[in-house]
Amino acid sequence: KAARIKEREGTSEERAADAAxxxxxxxxxxxxxxxxxxxxVKKERKKEKKKS
Incomplete structure (x- = not known):
């Protein structure tokens, strides 16, 4: 399991690219x-129109 995690992490460059x-x-x-x-603003204007 630990080996698989390391594979997934890859190099720090790969991780940085993945994060980006x-x-x-x-x-x-x-x-x-x-x-x-x-x-x-649009929703507020709609509410105001309904009131008037």
Whole structure:
């Protein structure tokens, strides 16, 4: 089992590349903060229109 873990870890360079790829994937999934703010503003405006 220990040998398998070492194989999976690979070299530190491979691990760094893997971490970078994972960080990129996470960033692609999560919308940028300004996009979230825009959605919130749109929802608030819809609520205000319903009230009036």
């Amino acid at each position: 790829a994972r960080a990129e994937a996470a960033a692609a999934e999560a919308p940028p903060p300004q996009a979230e703010a825009k959605v919130k």
